[in-house]
Amino acid sequence: MEETQIDLTIDEIRSALESGNVIDAIAALIRLHPADRAEAFSDLKDTEQASILPGLDVPTTADLLEELEDPEAADVAEGLARERLADVLDKMEPDEAADVLGDISPQLAAEVLAEMEDAEEVLPLLEHADETAGGLMTTSFIALQPNTTTIEAIEYLRGLSPDEETPYYLNIVDQEGRLVGIVGLRELVIADPHTRIETIMDKDVLHVTTDTDQEDAARLMVRYDLAALPVVTEKGVLSGVITYDDLMDVLEAEATEDIYRLANVPDSGLSVESPIRLSVKLRLPWLLLSAATAFFASWVISRFESIIAQVALLAVFQSVVSGLGGNSATQSLAITVRAIALGEIQLRNSWRTILKEAFTGLLQGTAVGLVAGFGVYLWKGNPTLGFILGLALLGNIFIAGIVGTTIPLVFKALNMDPALASSVLVTTVTDSAGFALFLGLATYFLPYLK
Amino acid sequence: MEETQIDLTIDEIRSALESGNVIDAIAALIRLHPADRAEAFSDLKDTEQASILPGLDVPTTADLLEELEDPEAADVAEGLARERLADVLDKMEPDEAADVLGDISPQLAAEVLAEMEDAEEVLPLLEHADETAGGLMTTSFIALQPNTTTIEAIEYLRGLSPDEETPYYLNIVDQEGRLVGIVGLRELVIADPHTRIETIMDKDVLHVTTDTDQEDAARLMVRYDLAALPVVTEKGVLSGVITYDDLMDVLEAEATEDIYRLANVPDSGLSVESPIRLSVKLRLPWLLLSAATAFFASWVISRFESIIAQVALLAVFQSVVSGLGGNSATQSLAITVRAIALGEIQLRNSWRTILKEAFTGLLQGTAVGLVAGFGVYLWKGNPTLGFILGLALLGNIFIAGIVGTTIPLVFKALNMDPALASSVLVTTVTDSAGFALFLGLATYFLPYLK
Numbered sequence: 086m087e088e089t090q091i092d093l094t095i096d097e098i099r100s101a102l103e104s105g106n107v108i109d110a111i112a113a114l115i116r117l118h119p120a121d122r123a124e125a126f127s128d129l130k131d132t133e134q135a136s137i138l139p140g141l142d143v144p145t146t147a148d149l150l151e152e153l154e155d156p157e158a159a160d161v162a163e164g165l166a167r168e169r170l171a172d173v174l175d176k177m178e179p180d181e182a183a184d185v186l187g188d189i190s191p192q193l194a195a196e197v198l199a200e201m202e203d204a205e206e207v208l209p210l211l212e213h214a215d216e217t218a219g220g221l222m223t224t225s226f227i228a229l230q231p232n233t234t235t236i237e238a239i240e241y242l243r244g245l246s247p248d249e250e251t252p253y254y255l256n257i258v259d260q261e262g263r264l265v266g267i268v269g270l271r272e273l274v275i276a277d278p279h280t281r282i283e284t285i286m287d288k289d290v291l292h293v294t295t296d297t298d299q300e301d302a303a304r305l306m307v308r309y310d311l312a313a314l315p316v317v318t319e320k321g322v323l324s325g326v327i328t329y330d331d332l333m334d335v336l337e338a339e340a341t342e343d344i345y346r347l348a349n350v351p352d353s354g355l356s357v358e359s360p361i362r363l364s365v366k367l368r369l370p371w372l373l374l375s376a377a378t379a380f381f382a383s384w385v386i387s388r389f390e391s392i393i394a395q396v397a398l399l400a401v402f403q404s405v406v407s408g409l410g411g412n413s414a415t416q417s418l419a420i421t422v423r424a425i426a427l428g429e430i431q432l433r434n435s436w437r438t439i440l441k442e443a444f445t446g447l448l449q450g451t452a453v454g455l456v457a458g459f460g461v462y463l464w465k466g467n468p469t470l471g472f473i474l475g476l477a478l479l480g481n482i483f484i485a486g487i488v489g490t491t492i493p494l495v496f497k498a499l500n501m502d503p504a505l506a507s508s509v510l511v512t513t514v515t516d517s518a519g520f521a522l523f524l525g526l527a528t529y530f531l532p533y534l535k
Numbered sequence: 536m537e538e539t540q541i542d543l544t545i546d547e548i549r550s551a552l553e554s555g556n557v558i559d560a561i562a563a564l565i566r567l568h569p570a571d572r573a574e575a576f577s578d579l580k581d582t583e584q585a586s587i588l589p590g591l592d593v594p595t596t597a598d599l600l601e602e603l604e605d606p607e608a609a610d611v612a613e614g615l616a617r618e619r620l621a622d623v624l625d626k627m628e629p630d631e632a633a634d635v636l637g638d639i640s641p642q643l644a645a646e647v648l649a650e651m652e653d654a655e656e657v658l659p660l661l662e663h664a665d666e667t668a669g670g671l672m673t674t675s676f677i678a679l680q681p682n683t684t685t686i687e688a689i690e691y692l693r694g695l696s697p698d699e700e701t702p703y704y705l706n707i708v709d710q711e712g713r714l715v716g717i718v719g720l721r722e723l724v725i726a727d728p729h730t731r732i733e734t735i736m737d738k739d740v741l742h743v744t745t746d747t748d749q750e751d752a753a754r755l756m757v758r759y760d761l762a763a764l765p766v767v768t769e770k771g772v773l774s775g776v777i778t779y780d781d782l783m784d785v786l787e788a789e790a791t792e793d794i795y796r797l798a799n800v801p802d803s804g805l806s807v808e809s810p811i812r813l814s815v816k817l818r819l820p821w822l823l824l825s826a827a828t829a830f831f832a833s834w835v836i837s838r839f840e841s842i843i844a845q846v847a848l849l850a851v852f853q854s855v856v857s858g859l860g861g862n863s864a865t866q867s868l869a870i871t872v873r874a875i876a877l878g879e880i881q882l883r884n885s886w887r888t889i890l891k892e893a894f895t896g897l898l899q900g901t902a903v904g905l906v907a908g909f910g911v912y913l914w915k916g917n918p919t920l921g922f923i924l925g926l927a928l929l930g931n932i933f934i935a936g937i938v939g940t941t942i943p944l945v946f947k948a949l950n951m952d953p954a955l956a957s958s959v960l961v962t963t964v965t966d967s968a969g970f971a972l973f974l975g976l977a978t979y980f981l982p983y984l985k
Contacts, residue, residue, distance in 0.1 A: 118759065239724055243724075253720065253721065270720050271720060274692055274724055275693045275695075307784075310783075312762065329779050329783075330760040333782070333783070337790075337877065341877075343790070343794060345873070347794065347798065347869070348865045348866055349865065350870060355870060357874040357879060357880050357891070361891060361895050364891075364895050365895055365898045368895070371862075371866075372859065372862060372863055372932075373906060375858070376855070376859055376907050379854065379858045380855065382858075383854070383855055387848075390847050390851060391847070393843070397840050397841070397844035398840065400840075400843045403854075404836070405832075408829045408962075408966070409822065409826055412821075412822060416798055416799060416800050416821075419794050419797070419798030419800055420795070420805060423791050427787065429807060429808065433542075441807070441811055445814050449815055449819055453823065453826055456823060456826065460830065482822075512858075516854070520854075
């Protein structure tokens with residue numbers, strides 16, 4: 086539904102711009118929801134964007150920068166005049182403004198920060214690494230003292246400027262700014278107006294520190310169904326809040342990262358929109374790494390070259406063994422990597438998973454080995470060939486179950502991303518083991534093969 | 536942090552149960568947060584669970600069933616007495632209760648529904664398919680008339696029973712129950728007490744219908760940062776609400792589904808916890824399908840058996856061409872499938888993505904072909920072998936870029952899941968094309984190879 090509307094709007098903007106009518110173009114763009122507006126804007130050509138941008142007011146430009154993807158937001162920001170960019174960043178949510186400042190040139194960022202009015206809200210966010218709770222949180226939160234009454238709290242909320250986002254959770258801090266409790270807007274609404282907040286607040290507040298990994302923070306929010314998660318310094322001083330909308334973005338990004346890494350796409354920033362040059366630059370090294378491992382498998386085969394020269398039929402079926410080992414290992418790998426990501430597996434219990442997948446591999450290997458071995462016997466009429474193919478498949482699919490679980494678990498134990506490099510390593514093992522098993526068995530049974 | 540606490544609690548429960556002290560075991564369990572409680576409970580043995588379960592009160596059992604994974608919740612539910620189960624389900628969120636009822640035996644479900652007091656809240660949910668907005672929504676929502684004043688609304692909220700979850704959004708419906716607006720608790724709090732809700736409500740409410748796919752509903756909530764999404768019937772009558780905590784579960788589940796399907800694990804319900812029998816039953820068919828496609832590739836090789844008999848060295852390198860084609864196609868596939876899932880790609884624009892990936896393939900193929908071809912020349916001292924390996928790699932990686940994008944897009948156009956079967960199909964193409972290219976070129980250049 087919204088897709089068609091965006092397309093229609095893009096057409097409308099284009100025809101308005103072609104007839105030189107920038108105001109109509111802007112009017113068409115503004116009619117969209119901010120999220121759709123960003124999509125339409127980013128579909129426009131650079132020159133079209135450049136004609137529209139100066140005509141947008143500061144709050145609209147701020148909305149636009151918040152909704153655009155990070156690299157594109159930085160491009161647009163760099164195209165704005167310095168003072169205007171400062172005004173726009175002042176209007177943005179501090180965490181989004183910090184993201185933009187982190188993506189533009191450091192010199193421009195410094196100049197713009199000097200111009201900004203709310204620089205003090207953004208500055209602390211710039212210190213934190215991108216993938217930490219500190220990098221994800223917003224500093225625009227409400228903190229009240231424990232002795233505030235509920236009616237005072239509500240009056241305070243009423244006094245906030247209307248364009249400020251009123252959060253659904255109020256943080257309660259002591260004199261030193263340390264987090265001591267949290268109160269939901271609903272508890273506030275249904276409480277007696279003169280109750281002190283300390284009597285209705287939840288004192289057992291789940292929180293993380295600024296350097297917590299963003300994925301761990303997200304996992305905590307999902308686990309405990311939290312709409313907001315306070316972030317504190319090492320001393321317990323409240324320094325920001327992660328809200329559910331940032332959480333959703335993290336969940337999406339982490340899922341993309343896992344999918345990509347399992348497919349040997351190393352950077353989750355890549356998408357169908359990425360320029361070809363960037364795509365090749367990031368993907369090629371992994372392909373070359375795969376080439377190196379493929380050559381290792383070739384070296385394994387080359388040990389058996391004289392056998393293949395005698396029975397060329399072996400070359401026809403060797404890839405069945407390596408390929409199915411790879412397929413089976415990929416199944417185990419996907420299940421293990423996902424379980425690690427979702428926190429369903431602990432290192433302490435991991436031997437159970439390895440045993441289970443090894444046994445699954447044994448069963449799958451037996452089944453596939455029987456079917457494929459019998460199939461080859463029927464096709465080529467060579468019972469020995471069928472036997473060694475079946476046996477090699479059984480062995481390799483059993484190995485696949487073990488390496489497909491062990492390798493990501495070892496990565497995890499070493500505090501590395503389990504999805505990273507796992508699939509290259511796992512298939513290197515199943516390729517080499519597959520060729521070695523099949524061709525090794527062939528060497529052993531050579532007299533019966535010819 | 537919470538992991539250790541869970542482990543300690545499990546130890547505590549076990550030693551209490553061993554000394555026959557069920558009350559202490561229950562006390563230890565209840566000290567945990569409900570989400571952790573479910574994890575500890577599901578780590579206990581069946582006999583241990585059975586000793587604890589009768590000692591839990593109805594609300595605690597309800598919490599437990601809400602937090603357990605669906606199949607385990609159904610097991611626990613089936614172990615409860617019928618009347619007790621009815622009480623427990625009455626205490627649960629209607630959508631969670633409906634999930635349990637859908638997972639237990641139909642006869643037991645019917646009997647329990649007859650015993651339940653709030654059956655009318657759950658019944659409508661049972662009609663909807665699991666993966667639709669209707670299957671995901673809860674029917675426990677608050678609907679007010681447009682002429683209510685804000686103070687009346689707040690009084691109404693105060694009157695709700697305290698264990699009822701007060702939502703952050705109030706739905707506004709007309710006399711016929713049709714959704715006409717929505718008001719956030721924050722707008723309610725900061726408005727003048729005697730304002731009519733219709734003057735502060737947001738009339739332009741984003742909503743879905745009960746039969747909307749849950750992934751589309753989730754995508755809408757992520758796109759527009761919604762904490763709650765109303766679900767209406769075809770006639771516009773409000774029938775439920777999807778809340779952000781259900782959304783998070785959908786996002787996780789959909790990511791798991793994509794990761795699994797790309798790895799040829801057909802059922803996203805599988806996990807490291809699944810029984811081996813189920814695992815084999817679901818995974819084996821896909822492995823056998825892969826075996827069938829591997830045999831197709833073998834058939835391609837078998838066409839060149841006489842060439843391999845003359846130059847056994849070809850068998851050493853043929854898998855490099857097929858394997859790298861597969862790796863490159865997997866990269867394109869992951870990026871395309873993810874872009875489709877995140878709505879970043881429209882069918883209308885898809886030719887652009889295909890062209891881009893084809894060109895990326897051409898560049899990557901040239902690079903990999905040069906490196907690998909030169910490498911083989913150095914290793915084996917055979918320039919013709921290096922040349923045909925390089926050329927075959929170039930061709931196959933180019934093909935990989937095209938099929939890795941085209942196949943999922945065709946699946947999408949046919950309204951099938953783009954991740955499903957794509958990787959089997961794609962690697963079938965790159966395997967067969969790889970062998971055919973390399974061995975075909977070898978046949979052509981045979982005089983120079985020997």
